[in-house]
Amino acid sequence: xxxxxxTFADPDDDTLTINGEEMVTKAPLPAHLEDSLLPEIMSGWHxxxxxxxxxxxxxxxxxxxLAVEDAMVAWDTVEGTEGKSCASCHESxxxxxxxxxxxxxxxxxxxxxxxxxxxxxxxxRTENMGAEAYKYDSGPxxxxxxxxxVQSRGMPVNVAIDGPVAETWEQGKEMYYTRxxxxxxSCASCHExxxxxxxxxxxxxxxxxxxxxxxRLKNARLNTVHGRFFGCIRDTRAESFAPxxxxxxxxxxxxxxxxxxxxxxxxxxxx
Amino acid sequence: xxxxxxxxxxxxxxxxAAAADAVAPGDVEFDEYGAVAxxxxxxxxxxxxxxxxxxxxxxxxxxxxxxxxVLEYAQFLGNVGPSLDGVADRWNEAELxxxxxxxxxxxxGTVMPAYYKVDGFTxxxxxxxxxxxxxxxxxxxxxxQVEDVIAFLGTLKEE
Numbered sequence: 001x002x003x004x005x006x007t008f009a010d011p012d013d014d015t016l017t018i019n020g021e022e023m024v025t026k027a028p029l030p031a032h033l034e035d036s037l038l039p040e041i042m043s044g045w046h047x048x049x050x051x052x053x054x055x056x057x058x059x060x061x062x063x064x065x066l067a068v069e070d071a072m073v074a075w076d077t078v079e080g081t082e083g084k085s086c087a088s089c090h091e092s093x094x095x096x097x098x099x100x101x102x103x104x105x106x107x108x109x110x111x112x113x114x115x116x117x118x119x120x121x122x123x124x125r126t127e128n129m130g131a132e133a134y135k136y137d138s139g140p141x142x143x144x145x146x147x148x149x150v151q152s153r154g155m156p157v158n159v160a161i162d163g164p165v166a167e168t169w170e171q172g173k174e175m176y177y178t179r180x181x182x183x184x185x186s187c188a189s190c191h192e193x194x195x196x197x198x199x200x201x202x203x204x205x206x207x208x209x210x211x212x213x214x215x216r217l218k219n220a221r222l223n224t225v226h227g228r229f230f231g232c233i234r235d236t237r238a239e240s241f242a243p244x245x246x247x248x249x250x251x252x253x254x255x256x257x258x259x260x261x262x263x264x265x266x267x268x269x270x271x
Numbered sequence: 272x273x274x275x276x277x278x279x280x281x282x283x284x285x286x287x288a289a290a291a292d293a294v295a296p297g298d299v300e301f302d303e304y305g306a307v308a309x310x311x312x313x314x315x316x317x318x319x320x321x322x323x324x325x326x327x328x329x330x331x332x333x334x335x336x337x338x339x340x341v342l343e344y345a346q347f348l349g350n351v352g353p354s355l356d357g358v359a360d361r362w363n364e365a366e367l368x369x370x371x372x373x374x375x376x377x378x379x380g381t382v383m384p385a386y387y388k389v390d391g392f393t394x395x396x397x398x399x400x401x402x403x404x405x406x407x408x409x410x411x412x413x414x415x416q417v418e419d420v421i422a423f424l425g426t427l428k429e430e
Binding site: 122134179180181182183184185189190193194197198199200201204232233235236237238239240 | 282290328332333334347348349350351382385386393394395396397398399400401402403404408413
């Protein structure tokens with residue numbers, strides 16, 4: 001009778017297929033995580049209950065796919081002063097966006113900065129289309145990210161951590177292990193030291209971002225990576241950081257690299 | 272220590288309500304193992320209130336991380352921390368007070384939050400708003416709530 005939660009606590013051994021295609025949801029530790037407490041890396045999918053898991057296995061059951069349909073319309077819609085749509089330059093998303101999600105955030109040589117996928121989308125909107133930027137963690141942004149993520153489904157996350165991004169990656173790593181707020185908890189306190197445990201009704205995962213954007217049953221919409229980061233830091237009773245801030249860009253680069261080897265799953269379904 | 276003890280002594284003599292004369296978070300004295308011998312209020316804790324603090328999400332929410340058989344009714348008890356069954360057999364009152372005030376003095380590097388501490392945080396916030404802390408910033412629990420929780424934990428005996 002003591003601690004009945006324990007039996008439910010461990011991640012399961014189910015296999016994730018999406019539309020029949022098998023995903024890699026457990027993978028060996030990337031070399032840069034060898035001094036962490038993790039034995040292997042795992043998708044957040046393993047920590048959800050069977051019903052939630054099932055919703056991600058078929059696009060007809062995945063509510064996140066409705067946003068992908070919206071984004072397909074947006075892709076072809078001319079906006080801004082240049083009279084262009086995404087399709088004007090990139091033609092079909094199926095071809096031009098294949099593999100893109102798997103390697104972001106990544107270094108942009110011309111701008112001399114680390115760019116998240118959202119930053120790149122907004123760069124194209126403002127510079128190439130003369131359109132307004134999407135709000136960083138808005139619905140239209142999450143939808144466009146989902147459309148782009150779908151084109152990389154099943155491909156391994158493969159974010160570069162060296163060369164010009166090394167400094168930003170180190171900054172992200174430091175943040176990951178910094179204890180924030182009055183509860184004095186770091187990302188690692190929950191997602192490295194305690195993944196698999198229950199924090200009240202929440203089953204703690206490794207906090208991977210390979211499934212983003214995620215459709216959450218809790219708020220019934222697609223959620224961005226920075227939206228999630230904001231919430232997790234807020235929940236330590238801390239002053240959080242703004243979506244799109246340099247701090248969250250660095251943190252995203254680092255957290256994404258912790259998932260190197262897992263399949264791109266977005267848009268995933270979580271609770 | 273001296274000052275706190277004096278204040279407490281005065282409180283006891285005068286027999287007034289504790290809140291105003293509670294030991295301030297910054298004045299709590301720990302021994303080398305992290306225990307706090309002196310009551311924060313000089314008033315006995317109320318175990319029934321302590322139980323509420325432990326199960327209430329907006330108060331201690333201890334059940335986010337801890338299970339105890341008598342608290343099962345609160346449902347979805349977490350397991351980040353150890354079960355509290357029999358905790359009063361393992362720790363005396365001073366030790367429990369130390370764990371509550373600042374668990375890091377007992378367990379180095381623990382994830383358990385400090386419930387009666389107001390400084391030394393990185394980017395402290397205004398409760399769960401994500402905004403910066405303002406003038407209303409105070410310890411997670413009041414001195415009396417800490418004493419109430421200790422009184423409740425004192426009832427968790429197995430031997």
